[in-house]
Amino acid sequence: MTSKIMVLCEDSYGTDFLKELINRLKSENIVPTGLHVNAERFYGPCNTKLERQIKPMAFQRGYNFFIIVADADGNPTEAVKKKIEYHVPNNFKDITRFVILNYEIEEWICISLNIEINDKPSNILKRKFNYEKYKLKGYVPKLDFKKLKKCRSFFDFVKELRRFKKE
């Protein structure tokens, strides 16, 4: 059976950013080019709506693997993962993986640009580059995959996509 992967993240900007990132990862042969991946928004780490989103995605749209990308906002990542996992239906737990960011996805940009993270990454980018969330997707070309290898959340994200390499 072909894998259909759904990446779920917390806001609309994240979905666009991740779609663009996946395209870049494919174009640089880091993940298989034929991989079927989509990204959509889910409603926060502790919301019963998650279960209601996952089920139709699986049963009606055929997604059979889920990657949930969530912000820890400086909280312990394991605790955030548990909170979300609680809302994943039991029969989906084996096909669901988590990528928990220490703060938020903008930390990948900070790491790539050698910016020290001493505040919420989006605040840092706002101060330095007049960043706004709607500009997030435009930062994909600036991501430095070599530097991001050492970043746990990025590593996890790529690892989860690469598990389908042989398909």
Added chain:
Amino acid sequence: MPCTIKKVRIVNFKSFKDITVPLKQFNVLIGPNASGKTNFIEFFKFLKRALVEPRRPYIPYIEWWSYLNIVRGGKEDFPIEAEIECKIDGYETRYAVSFSGIGGIFRILHERLDIKGFLTLEREGQILKVSHDKDFLSKNANEIEKFRPSISKYFRVDFTITDLSERTTELHPDFWNLLHLTILPVPYFSKGRKISCGIVPAYKREKDAIKHAPLIILPTYERAPPLTHSLEILLNELKKSLIGFTILKHPSMQAMKSPSPPKETRVLLEDASNLSNILNTWFMEKLKFPDRIEAALSKLFPNTQIATSLTPQGEVFIKVYENGVELNPPCISDGFYKVLAILAAIELRPSLLAIDEIENSLHAKTLEYIIDELKSSGVTVVLTTHSPVVVDMVDLEDLLIVEKTAEGTRLTSVKEPEEVRKKLKELDITQSESWLYGEFTE
């Protein structure tokens, strides 16, 4: 130096008896029809009309026809009171005002401005009382003394450090409100000055009134020009904040689609009828539309571009190109206009953006994007909604539940949201299901 509103108190306005509502950056009001959601939004509009929109005659309630239509229970002898707590560049500021409409004459009864730890201005009729925090005065006594030569020479005012803790003066009979108070800065040119000193000019030119005119002392703003008093800067921020209240109440599709005479504008009207002029102003200025709008359109309406154009009569209207095909207003969807109106409102950086029934004309996926835009905008947002979709996509902490009780409209937040979340999971129901068929606050 933006002003962030932290809390509002409303007394005797429409359906509110006496409520205090803490505001976060993002606030979603939910409740049945006629519970008072729109009244909450209209309170901000009323304050703007009453305090910063000069009109002669002074009838800030005119769009509600009569004072009786904005005062609780239609009782003319009830004063309407308002209180705003805000943070302006680190200063904890509280502004309170009460209005009367007795005998068909609308006027301000009482005002009080507190700048925590520094200064209080209190005005009753024509009398203004200026009080300073005693600790602040004693800590800065030496600095204040440096201003004495200028104060005596140019203003002929006498003072002791002790009597600065409370002084009164009479204001001009036409004085409007404290936000428009004139402060004469006392010149003292020194790079190291720590305080800003000013005088409220006495209305009566008698020697005694001049001698005892109140002084106003506040810490100096580093970036302030030498002859600008710190209080003037704070009052300006407060004024700007009130002027910046933007309300979108059922944008009029008909009006947005109709061509209108060209006019440079940066204030979006409540029905968004001047949207084409707002967009046209941006385009004329930078030969492009704001990136926020372009980014949203490319996401929500792929292969679509907008343009402003002129009719043969010279009126401005919005034109859309979809895959290169030109669409004129009658062929453009209402949702497209609604999205444009909301994005334009955000881009204008209001101090508070209130949108009534945000869900109208918008698909759930579009709402997701719009909610994300509003949440990440940094603008204080107040939404009202009847939509379960909106209730499900926001955090429980963002919700304000509006109820009409015997004691007037009440706004409450969800108590113990973590516990509620656990309960929802246990019952396997969503936030909106709990709101519609159960009880959040149970």
